[in-house]
Amino acid sequence: MITSGAYERYFITDDSTVYGHIISPFTGRPADSGIVSASVVTHEGYRGDALSTALFVMGVQKAAEFWRQTDGFEMILLDLDGTLYLTEGISGDFAVKENAAIKNTCTIKR
Secondary structure, three states: OEEEEOOOOEEEOOOOOEEEOOEOOOOOOEOOOOEEEEEEEOOOHHHHHHHHHHHHHHOHHHHHHHHHHOOOOEEEEEEOOOEEEEEHHHHOOOOOOOOOOOOEEEEEOO
């Protein structure tokens, strides 16, 4: 399992704007996809590392579509609103801890 997120490595400007360290190749600026955390479960660590960062940049909808078209991994995404997205292959093995900051859980189906 590999996770990418901008909650540990970031900087704050003088006007209190927070910028994460993951850069979008589309804009050349910090990714602003609405995702807080993207985790990938796969048998190959190098693949999980690349996928978690790419999925983070994609955002929930594009990441879900990419997952539907690509075999060999499961994913867990957390968005800014506190919604946790789990792919169907992992959703049955996942439980949210009581009192967690998760507001909603959704399963992404193929």
